[in-house]
Structures are given as C-alpha cells and as structure tokens.
Amino acid sequence: MTQTRRSIHLAERPKGKPTDANFRLEEHPLADPGDGEVAIRVIWLSLDPYMRGRMDAGPSYADPVPVDGVMTGQTVGEVIASNADGFAAGDIVTGATGWVSHAVMDAKELRKLDPSLAPVQSALGVLGMPGMTAWTGLTDIMEQREGETIAISAATGAVGSVAGQIAKARGCRVIGIAGGPEKCAFATDTLGFDACIDHHAMTDGKAMAEALAKAAPDGIDGYFENVGGKTLAGIIPNMAEGGRIAVCGMVAWYSGDNLSEGLPLPVLWRTILTRRLRVRGFIVMDHYDRFDAFVSDVAPLVRSGKLHYREDVTDGLENAPAAFMDMLTGGNFGKALVRVGPDA
Amino acid sequence: MTQTRRSIHLAERPKGKPTDANFRLEEHPLADPGDGEVAIRVIWLSLDPYMRGRMDAGPSYADPVPVDGVMTGQTVGEVIASNADGFAAGDIVTGATGWVSHAVMDAKELRKLDPSLAPVQSALGVLGMPGMTAWTGLTDIMEQREGETIAISAATGAVGSVAGQIAKARGCRVIGIAGGPEKCAFATDTLGFDACIDHHAMTDGKAMAEALAKAAPDGIDGYFENVGGKTLAGIIPNMAEGGRIAVCGMVAWYSGDNLSEGLPLPVLWRTILTRRLRVRGFIVMDHYDRFDAFVSDVAPLVRSGKLHYREDVTDGLENAPAAFMDMLTGGNFGKALVRVGPDA
16 A cells, blocks of 8 residues: 655745745655665644744755755654664654655654653654753853843743743743733743733834833843844843843744834944843754753653643644744744644 | 143033034143042043943943043053152053043052053053953954954954954964055055955945955854944855854944944844854953953064054144044044153
8 A cells, every 4th residue: 555645845935924825735655665764654743933944045054945845844753664773663753854744764864752751742842852942042052040030032932931941940030022911821820930021012122122121120131032023122222231142033033024123233233242242143953962961951840740831733734834824923822733643 | 830731521422423512622720649649641642432432321331421521541641740659750650541631540540561661652552451352352252263264343453453463373364354455455464464355445235245255255253343334244144154253342333323234133133043153242341350361462472573553643632532533434544542742
C-alpha cells in the first residue's frame, strides 16, 4: 500500500502579511525509506514566528524556503517503517520534517522521545526549541541576575511564558506585555508575573512608555524582545542604566507594517549610549551546545508542575496556514500546535 | 594684584546646531585659594563632542550645564598660587576647570603632570580622556580580536585616530571613515589605516554601504561608532555575523539634524537579530579603574613615535565657541585644543 504524503508549500512570497494565496497543499506518494532512513507519520507540527522570516527571500540567519518548497518546521511523529539501526516502528521522534503529514528522514536528523516523561508535544514547546530559546535568552544573552526587573513581550507565548517563569523562579520582578485582558490575567494569575500590560489598550509607544514607567518605576534591567513595534518604543525610555536587551524576535515587524512606532533611530541610539545599554541578537540554534544545561535546569520545573504551559491546538494539516497567520497577529493563546494525526 | 578670570558661559540652550548666541564671555576677579585649594592659569582647553550633549537639558549620563553656568571642560594649566600640600606654583596640572582662563580648584580634583614625559597637552588627547576612550572602546566594549576587520568613524579625530592605530598595532584590518580627501589621505598615509572612505563624497547611506562593501568584502567585525547618521546607515548592512558595535558618540546627530538617513529602525533591529550583533554603549568615566592598564598599553606606542597624533589648535579663549561649533561639523583636523595662555 502506498502512503499518501500531504505537504504545505510556499506558493509565492508574501508581500507584507501572509495570505491564503501564499500557501498550497499538495499530495504525493510517500517514498520508501532508504538505507539509514525512517518513514514517519506526523502527529504534531509546531508553528513558530521565525517561519515568517523564512518566507522572505532576503538574507536571514537561515536559508529562505524556496518558492514551491515545503514550509520548514519541527514536528513530533511516530515511526511507521525503519531502515535505520536503533529505530523501530512505534518509536516517537522529533525532527525538522516541515509542514507534512508524512516524511522520510535520515535517522541522524531525528531525536527519539520518551513518552513516559512528558506529553510528547512538549518537545516542540517548553522542553524544545521555544523553551531553549527562553532559557538561552535569559541566561546567556541577557545575563539576568537575581532581583532584577525583567520585561517580556509576547509574555504568554511559547517563549515569553517560559522566560518569565524562569525569571520568577530566579527571584526577579517580571513585567509581561501581552495582547488582551484574558492573556494578561493568565500572565499574572497563572504564570505568576508581577504585572502585565495589555498592548491592545495602548494607542502608541508613548502610552506604552507611561504604563511601563508605572509598572517599573526603577527602570527595566532586562528586556526579552519578541515583538518590536510600539512595545519597543515604550521599553526604550524605561531601560535602566546598564540594562540589557536580548533580541529574540520582532513579530510586530515580520509582516512589514508598524514601521513608524514613535521610536526615532537617534533616540534609540542616544539611549544606548547614555544608559550604557547592551543589545544583543541571538538565534537559539547557535547555542545547542547548552541544550543539556537547559534541560537539567528546566525539566525539574516542568515535572514538579511549577512551570505552567498552555497549548493552542488547531486540528488538521490543511488548517496550518490559517493558524500560522492567526499566530502572527497574536490570535493564538499559548504554544501554537497543529494536530496532524492521532496520538500513538 | 587681583587676577581677572575670563569664562565662557552657556547663555541659552541651543535649538539644533549651536550658534554664537548660545555662548557668553564674562570677566570676574579670581578668588583666592582656600584651604586645600590652588589657583591655576589655564594653558590648554580641550574641546570634545560630548560637550554638545551637556548643553541640552535632557537626561544624559552627566548633569547638563545650567543656563548661565560655565561650560564644562578639561584643561591643562600652571599653578600660580597654592594653599594645598603637595602643590606649588609652577606645577603643571590637569583638571575639569571648564572653559576659563583661570580657576581656583580643590587640589584633590587635579592631577599633576610630568612635562618631561610628553607635551603637556597630550594629557587632553592621546594620553587623556580621548585616548582612554579609544582604548576602552576597542578593548573592553568591542572586544576586538587579532585579524578582525574594524571600521572607525571620525577616523582622524582625537578618539578615532587612536582607536585605529591601536587596532592596527594589534593586527587588525582598519577602515576609516572621515570627511574629505585630506583627512582620508592622512588616515591611510600617516595613521596607516588600510582604507578610508570620504563621507563627503557619499550622498547617502546607500552610497556609504556600497563603498564599505568594497572596502570590507568579508564584512565588518567591529565598528567604533562616533557619528551616527548616514555612516551608521552604511555600516549596518555590512556588519559580519557576530559583529560588535561600540557606541561612543553620535556627532552627526548631536545637533538634531540628519534624523532620516536611510536606516529604518526595523532594518537595524532585524540585522541585530539575524547577524547576532552586539551593540553596547559606553561612557569612559565608568571605566577609569582601567586607566593604568590603558597608560601601560598606549604610552609605549606614544613614546616610540609609533602612535601619531595631530592637534588642531585655536588661539584665545574667546575663540573657543567658534572652534567648538566648527568641530561639531568636522571642521577640525586632529584633536581640538584651545591655547588659552602661553606655555609654562
């Protein structure tokens, strides 16, 4: 029996915000696994903001998805046929298969998961790339120290929610920025953040700056940047002397809008100088040599139930583009996942 | 005999570029030195770009000069009367007297100079604050490493010329940016830089980017930022992965013009992310615990004649405002000094 492989392709590059026309669903027969390869049926697909950058042709930290190519992405799946030592049908694995229902992969590009330790999809979230991003940004890039005031944008997202909870566990005062009263209530009531600012209620960078000045009267020592836009415009005048900004993403700008949010470049540059700020961009894949340190630090918080995480699940691979576009405008609430197939 | 003290005051705060109307010369009798104080006649006044920032009321890293207050500045002078242990008439000292012909100072705020070691005005330049700024920016902020490509703006100025020569001495490839063919020839022929770009010949940030791409085809590992403006707009797209920017000043922006130089904030922010850049502002006064390390590193280069420096001397305290305004638009060529009185 030949298995059908469904896959979502980049039909054309977006101009600004992605639309349905940028994506195309295809169906092809699944190849047989060659030597050292395994065939997988995908159970979970992770949707992440970085994917927006890959849709553009411009230079970035990774090659763009070619037009007509399969959208890149990390998944968790079940091995259905193996031609590789150490892998057998029924194994649960994670790897960069892309937005597909099935894949044939080199076994060396897969990592086996132990389903008894945690729900397998946590390998795409709190114990996977987003969690590692949060931990690296705080620990190695921001060099966050006990007792500091830390601001985190996209505070209830897959990265921000973990970053804020780690900072709380380390004795920091944490101020979240999130979209809407429901997310803000979750940030303070469930995640335990000290304050949360609803950016939907802020008309511009000036209003954001005033709200942040109230929430952090002594200034912000560290800012975990996920969004850019008017949030950044509000953060900059509130940075404390010697403050650090870990630049992890800029979802507000990925789609080309919000180019004038009230932060003139000379104001940013002058503030970096006069307050001796440190701004550093990072890409988590540069730091995977620290993966074990991350897991040993964060897994105990997950197992003990101290680290809360929330998933925003969409059913069906065909609905991945809509869920992705929704996520880019903050429509998700928690780690964005697509359930591609039934649990093992 | 009562000595007359001439002093230059901030008559009103500038709006944009400073004008003559912002300055006022006053004459008053010089007070007698009290207990622990000395009276000084000033020989050399240093003019530095940071002084422009002190003329504004806005928050900066130091208190602004109050309206009607004496302009702040560092000088070298001769003690003419001493009421302090360890200081005698004829001693040569340096201190922050401001823009004055004479001053009465607490001896604890002065540092004695040995005129046999180097021309005394070098304490205001290559072996003083500008030299220390250059050394700190390269060594501790940019963390420049051997063999890297380093770009330096205001490359023939008091800071840039020293930074570039130290980088050359450390085995780096150095690209200067300076205003006009005469300065560029000095940068390559006398200072020994590998290339110099004349920013007067660059119409905008795009032209600057193209010129830098030719001069640094493998990208810029470290940028010593003194100017902002179109130079910065040209630098950013040429930064190499993992590059560092030491933000020391922004003379092109100090006077409120050049606000739109073709570098949209999202482009800067995205480049910081995708190329994993580190941007760090610094103020040399935070780093004076490293003064001895600086002197032991740089003084041998000065004594051996390997480190060239150039002075741009204006005669007469009354001409300090014009010389200062000229410096802000790059009219000086070398360390800007005012000869306030005759040599000792």
